[in-house]
Amino acid sequence: MSMTEREFTLAEARALMPEVLAKTAEIVRLRADLAELALDLRTEGSSPFGGIAEAKAYEARVEEHLTWFSEQGIEVKGLAPLLIDFPAWIDGRSVRLCWLEGDSELAWYHLSELGFVGRRPLN
Numbered sequence: 001m002s003m004t005e006r007e008f009t010l011a012e013a014r015a016l017m018p019e020v021l022a023k024t025a026e027i028v029r030l031r032a033d034l035a036e037l038a039l040d041l042r043t044e045g046s047s048p049f050g051g052i053a054e055a056k057a058y059e060a061r062v063e064e065h066l067t068w069f070s071e072q073g074i075e076v077k078g079l080a081p082l083l084i085d086f087p088a089w090i091d092g093r094s095v096r097l098c099w100l101e102g103d104s105e106l107a108w109y110h111l112s113e114l115g116f117v118g119r120r121p122l123n
Helices: 010-043 052-072
Strands: 075-079 082-090 093-100 108-111
Touching: 010 052, 010 082, 010 093, 052 075
Parallel strands: none
Antiparallel strands: 075 082, 082 093, 093 108
């Protein structure tokens, strides 16, 4: 849940997308590095990505990025794949402007009550 209850206009949400895309790209990289590090440590006992201290550092960096989203009022709904929602209103209905890892822009929404299953294209 977000620390700040905020509702976005589509323009406000889209204005944040360059920063969202940069932060999500970094989370994806960190998530993959951390997954490989954890696998290597479990199976080999060592990893080119480091050891337990580095794993903790990767986790802390991911958490820092996730905190940025909640500070903006953006809801992180999933980590693998990354799924984020911007609370908003369309035609008098509570919606979530929805971005899924791999999307190049903010182009989807769903009714707040439905979640991802109700995802529709904007416009």
